[in-house]
Amino acid sequence: MINQATEKRVVDAVPKQLYVDGGWADAQGGATFDVVDPATGHVLCAVADAAPEDGMRALRAASDAQSAFAAVPPRQRADMLMTAFRLLHERIDDLALLMTLEMGKPLAESRGEVAYAAEFFRHFAEEAVRINGGYQVAPTGGARFLVTKQPVGPCLLITPWNFPLAMGTRKIGPAIAAGCTSVIKPAAQTPLSMLALAGILGEAGVPDGVVNVVTTTRSGEVMEPQIRSGLARKLSFTGSTAVGRKLLEQCADKILRTSMELGGNAAFIVFADADLDAAVDGALAAKMRNSGEACTAANRFYVHEDVAEDFGSRMAERMRTFAVGRGTQDDVRVGPLINPAARDKVQSLVDDAVEQGAQVLTGGTALAGVGYFYPPTVLTGVPGSARMRREEIFGPVASISQFSTEAEVVAAANDTEYGLANYVYTNDLTRALRVAEALESGMVGLNQGVVSNPAAPFGGVKASGLGREGGPTGIDEFLETKYIGITLA
Numbered sequence: 001m002i003n004q005a006t007e008k009r010v011v012d013a014v015p016k017q018l019y020v021d022g023g024w025a026d027a028q029g030g031a032t033f034d035v036v037d038p039a040t041g042h043v044l045c046a047v048a049d050a051a052p053e054d055g056m057r058a059l060r061a062a063s064d065a066q067s068a069f070a071a072v073p074p075r076q077r078a079d080m081l082m083t084a085f086r087l088l089h090e091r092i093d094d095l096a097l098l099m100t101l102e103m104g105k106p107l108a109e110s111r112g113e114v115a116y117a118a119e120f121f122r123h124f125a126e127e128a129v130r131i132n133g134g135y136q137v138a139p140t141g142g143a144r145f146l147v148t149k150q151p152v153g154p155c156l157l158i159t160p161w162n163f164p165l166a167m168g169t170r171k172i173g174p175a176i177a178a179g180c181t182s183v184i185k186p187a188a189q190t191p192l193s194m195l196a197l198a199g200i201l202g203e204a205g206v207p208d209g210v211v212n213v214v215t216t217t218r219s220g221e222v223m224e225p226q227i228r229s230g231l232a233r234k235l236s237f238t239g240s241t242a243v244g245r246k247l248l249e250q251c252a253d254k255i256l257r258t259s260m261e262l263g264g265n266a267a268f269i270v271f272a273d274a275d276l277d278a279a280v281d282g283a284l285a286a287k288m289r290n291s292g293e294a295c296t297a298a299n300r301f302y303v304h305e306d307v308a309e310d311f312g313s314r315m316a317e318r319m320r321t322f323a324v325g326r327g328t329q330d331d332v333r334v335g336p337l338i339n340p341a342a343r344d345k346v347q348s349l350v351d352d353a354v355e356q357g358a359q360v361l362t363g364g365t366a367l368a369g370v371g372y373f374y375p376p377t378v379l380t381g382v383p384g385s386a387r388m389r390r391e392e393i394f395g396p397v398a399s400i401s402q403f404s405t406e407a408e409v410v411a412a413a414n415d416t417e418y419g420l421a422n423y424v425y426t427n428d429l430t431r432a433l434r435v436a437e438a439l440e441s442g443m444v445g446l447n448q449g450v451v452s453n454p455a456a457p458f459g460g461v462k463a464s465g466l467g468r469e470g471g472p473t474g475i476d477e478f479l480e481t482k483y484i485g486i487t488l489a
Ligand code: NAP
Pocket: 158, 159, 160, 161, 162, 163, 167, 185, 186, 187, 188, 189, 216, 217, 219, 220, 221, 223, 224, 238, 239, 240, 241, 243, 244, 246, 247, 260, 261, 262, 263, 264, 294, 295, 296, 392, 420, 460, 464, 465
């Protein structure tokens, strides 16, 4: 159990200003906004509320620092990332508490996220010194092709509130590894983790202007002028598909490189031959990680009719044991949702499904009192027409329906505009591979409920996004390929 003095110490330690050109600065006019603890509704502190001119100042700093940073030897860039990796681990307790306070997830999950976030720095430190090129004889002979890779240039990085640290390091890691400078704009709901990270990167020796952090409640007004300025060369965005669409339009103006990690609507398919114990464990991981507030969260469970009833009752039994409460308390497994609107949206999706015939096995009603809590909920018999089959639930609600045939379930799983992740449980190897190949998503968990791994290419198809983060190709998102043609006389 964490006491109030510890909470205060951790919040007080975070700088509350904008991080621009290696220093801390107030927003124009000294404007600030409040950061709220979603478990209590209380204000934790106030941080700088940037105006459009503050954003441009940060981008000019990134632009001015670009050419010198591109010339920093890869080994030195790798060393900066490794130092930051070590500092994140050294401070994991305080960083985890900070994350729990601003975002709500239980401390154990916050610790997991800090470690996951740090791993992107280690992964990209190892990639920084492996950026390769090529030398090739032209097919007609005579000429030679020399191929090299160069940093894209100054980047704009926009991150969501649900993974306040890891969504940042997944972009900052490859940007630094590739030699790119950046302006990062975290979500207004969770600015503290990113401000703490900015301080750590400074300590790790990242030069002034290479990483800049701008916190604001005016995200559109602050980012659009930067996107359209001509100073930035790339936008990497993680967030909703609706905002991603808007940003892609803005990027078209100056033809910015883009990476888009957008929304999901993952299907979790359980065939009759699956190991049901493993499937329930995987389902709980895929559904309850981050209390369901994850782009990869299992949004639609499809369970074969022979095992659907058993699966539903086992899920409900396990979900009932998940303690709900403030993430700082021992044994809490489900924290609050991020704000009242998120809680109300989950309730309206549940009400809609129930009105259309779904049965509630457990949960189903938002918890009264302070904080934005929603209980673990299991619904069965959810019809395809329910809104929760098309929209991200983003809450601890397992929405289950039955299927009969493989063809039917593959068609249902693909009947969505999204294509981020899907999950398949079966012990039939041939079917597993056939279904994994047929599913329209960037990632498939085969007999596993968590697909996120810094060393694997993370990303979606269709309306779930463009590009891949992490993995062996994550750094390429921040590199341009240049070909130099040589005539050998
Ligand atoms: P969001 O509303 O799209 O916001 C994401 C980020 O964009 C925040 O920093 C937000 O700032 C900013 N933003 C909003 N409007 C903007 C605008 N007009 N111009 C520039 N920036 C703008 O999404 P969210 O609610 O924070 O996050 C949840 C969504 O993210 C879900 O759809 C989830 O699936 C998706 N997600 C995807 C991945 C992935 O890897 N594919 C990972 C995590 C989350 P403010 O909030 O401060 O306005």
